[in-house]
Amino acid sequence: MWHVWSLTPSYLQACPNQSLFLFLLFITCIRKNMELFPIYQSLPWHFPYMAPLSFTPPNYVHWAETPESHIYTADLPGVRKEEIRVEVEDSIYLIIRTQAVGEASEPTRNFTRKFRLPGMIYMAGISAGYEDGVLTVTVPRSAPRRFRVDPSELPDQQYEVLARAA
DSSP states (O other), rough: OOOHHHSSOOHHTTTOOHHHHHHHHHHHHHHHTTTGGGGGGGGGOOOOSSSSSSOOOOOEEEEEEESEEEEEEEOTTTTTTTEEEEEEEEETEEEEEOOOOOOOSSOOOOEEEEEEEESSEEEEEEEEEEEEOOOOEEEEBBOOOOOOOOOGGSSSOOOOOOOOHH
């Protein structure tokens, strides 16, 4: 390894750890030969080895709760209305997904989020709207079921309490 050692800068020769030495040597070679590595030219100068191969902006989904409904808001910039699918699976999960129908030249952007729905919702009243890159899904609450029990209609048996609340 004497030939590699003689070509390295002096600040790398003082490195006690051989693995770290090879890593720093690799980074130094990349920095000196940027034209051979075009992906690294667009990165910040202090982090050339930690770049992702592709970058997709995050899609943020916000959830808000009102007395009448649950509101899910998803930021989907650049997505057409035809590409958005809102589904309810097994009356338990709300699924928001995009299925990009792009040309072969442009990369496809897929997005999927799955939310567990609260217990008391009105399934037929779920609505969705898409405007200016923001999808809004409204899941209305259902009214709680109330039963009126007349104590006079109960049999005259004594009921034993099997479990008590803590």
